Amino acid sequence: MSFYIDPHIHMISRTTDDYQRMAYAQCAAVSEPAFWAGFDRGTAAGFHDYFRSLTDFEPRRAAQFHIRHYCWLCINAKEAENVTLSREVIAMIPEFLHMPNVLGIGEIGLNKNTRNEATVFQEHLDLAAKTDELILIHTPHLEDKYKGTRMIVDMLKNDPRVKPHRVCIDHVEEHTVRLALDGGFWCGMTLYPTTKCTPARAVDIIEMVGTDRIMANSAGDWGKSDPLAVPEFIQEMKRRGHSEADIRKVVYDNPLAFWRQANNWKEWPPEPSRNGTATPQTAKAGY
Amino acid sequence: MPLKKRSLTRATYPLATMTPLPAARALDQYFLDARSRLLDVAAILDRVGRGGGAEATVADPRMTRIRAAIEILLGDNPNRAEQIQKLFSLEYDAGWVRPQPRL
Numbered sequence A: 001m002s003f004y005i006d007p008h009i010h011m012i013s014r015t016t017d018d019y020q021r022m023a024y025a026q027c028a029a030v031s032e033p034a035f036w037a038g039f040d041r042g043t044a045a046g047f048h049d050y051f052r053s054l055t056d057f058e059p060r061r062a063a064q065f066h067i068r069h070y071c072w073l074c075i076n077a078k079e080a081e082n083v084t085l086s087r088e089v090i091a092m093i094p095e096f097l098h099m100p101n102v103l104g105i106g107e108i109g110l111n112k113n114t115r116n117e118a119t120v121f122q123e124h125l126d127l128a129a130k131t132d133e134l135i136l137i138h139t140p141h142l143e144d145k146y147k148g149t150r151m152i153v154d155m156l157k158n159d160p161r162v163k164p165h166r167v168c169i170d171h172v173e174e175h176t177v178r179l180a181l182d183g184g185f186w187c188g189m190t191l192y193p194t195t196k197c198t199p200a201r202a203v204d205i206i207e208m209v210g211t212d213r214i215m216a217n218s219a220g221d222w223g224k225s226d227p228l229a230v231p232e233f234i235q236e237m238k239r240r241g242h243s244e245a246d247i248r249k250v251v252y253d254n255p256l257a258f259w260r261q262a263n264n265w266k267e268w269p270p271e272p273s274r275n276g277t278a279t280p281q282t283a284k285a286g287y
Numbered sequence B: 001m002p003l004k005k006r007s008l009t010r011a012t013y014p015l016a017t018m019t020p021l022p023a024a025r026a027l028d029q030y031f032l033d034a035r036s037r038l039l040d041v042a043a044i045l046d047r048v049g050r051g052g053g054a055e056a057t058v059a060d061p062r063m064t065r066i067r068a069a070i071e072i073l074l075g076d077n078p079n080r081a082e083q084i085q086k087l088f089s090l091e092y093d094a095g096w097v098r099p100q101p102r103l
């Protein structure tokens, strides 16, 4: 069995047992975007503590299972309706950007496609541009997704500082995947019951658009979701007869290639393989 | 009722970048999934219809969309999933007022 990466999972909402099961399934690394905490936080101090959890506690909890933990920082779209609070949180983010597991700004985006959400999205782009951070983008769910993804792509294209190869548009589905890929962006498919993509549909999408600049994630969070959704996607790829190389590209090489552009990135130390040669791709202990 | 002889797949699928399963194998592997999900939809429509005030739901825009989605299933376009996604999507207005970057 080969290693995989879950590039979008909210471990703060998962138990330590989940880390253990993910380790059994050969999870090498995860990245955890800053998101909603199951309730609206009342103060910027609440986000300060959350960012400490993302940059300090979670990487240590993951390391117990030899899973590398990375994260993204922002105020999520769901709470961005409060522009004053959002600005306080955005002002605090630079304090954490140098932490070794921080990959960039995310998951910023839209939720209900409101004017305030768009304002706060643009202000995150302004922040990211200052230090050329990688950007991870949440697209809305259900009936809001198509419109919201179009609006997000409009804002990205309207900002000359945005480099598409440093942006990943997440939660793409059949009707939005090409909006991301045609714009030169990376994209993520989220395997999530009812409201997003099933593993089978995600493989259908791969069959239609190919394996470049695309990855799969579980988004495991407060809702009914499965932290082992990426291994399920791998099983579906195998069931269709797709090659190990194609599977590995989507669940390992692609997320790693995207992350490697991060300002704080440190290459993983090589791990000796069975025949004694170094295999850096499968290294998975510590930072 | 005999099934209308209408192509439910389509021979001229747009060029895929990866090799999909041969059609007959895909049908073997996914027939029971399709059957089960069609039954789910049928049972949901029956459930709505059994409840009090069912007549009022006939004109509900969600029911209209479900019927339109079923029409899409009967078509032979190669992108039925994408079409159904768009059917259930809000309209996008290209002229929306964007916030401007602080360059």
Ligand SMILES: [Zn+2]
Pocket (backbone or CB within 6 Å): A008, A010, A033, A035, A107, A138, A219
């Ligand atoms: Zn998320």
